[in-house]
Amino acid sequence: MNGYERRKQKKIENIYSVSFQLFFKFGFQKVSVNEIAQKANVSPATIYNYFGTKEQLYTDMLMNWMDKQLEQYENILDSELSFPEKTKEIMLLEAKNLNILSDEFPRSPSSELSGLMQMMEKYNEQKVMHFFNKFVSLGKQAGYIHKDQTEEMTMFYFTMYKNELGRYWEASDQERVTRSMDQLIGLFFYGLVGQVQDQK
Incomplete structure (x- = not known):
């Protein structure tokens, strides 16, 4: 350059x-x-x-922002943290980002930004799915995601969980949510029963 x-x-x-x-x-x-x-x-x-146009600037700006967030997710996934710690950091970042997006999108007129949702869907298919498949693969290797679990169902579960976390983040004291993350991650991986090996 x-x-x-x-x-x-x-x-x-x-x-x-x-x-x-x-x-x-x-x-x-x-x-x-x-x-x-x-x-x-x-x-x-x-x-x-x-x-x-202003519309194109908005779209390009948003795609640039999403690329930077995805790069942060990739850096977390490539770090030396344990898989549960990686999941915790990714979910916290995702909750913050969902909060930012939910604050903005209701104020974005769909008529003027008609192509934006399609672009975001394409972005999700091309870039986010690649990241998520890598996340699932690492989780299976580390023994935290069952080897027979499909990417589709794992993503459904992850999305359901992080969407609720985003709502909880928005409605609650964010510092309190951060302090609760260890329990939330425990629920994410082990459900209400907890780690079975702890009960033996």
Whole structure:
């Protein structure tokens, strides 16, 4: 990457950062390209040159944010933590991210961002499923996911659990939720009966 490309990429990252802050604070409709440009110290023409429309900027910004979150998940999965600890960290991050998204999406007009949901579905199919399959494979290797359990049912269970965690996170004191995570992860892996070997 030459000097021009590096400067361009730095500008784009700055625009993403500023637009993320503004969109998620005020919603899509209430933020103008001029406001983003002013706060990002670029001209409105630069934004239109890079993204074409405000809608495209929003979509690209969101995809960029999701890529960064997925990279954090990957880093957790590749870490030296035990599999339950990895699961705990991923679920906490997912609860926080669901909270961010649920705060924003109700304020995003579907008519103006009609292609966004399809893009997110495609993103889920291509990138998230790849990550989740890796998660399941590691869980099976570590003995925390039964070897006969399908990816589909494991994802159903994981999604159900983290969605409820997200709602609990939003409705409760987040520090208290974090303190409860060890118990929640115990329930996730062993259910109400707990670790059977502990009872022998």
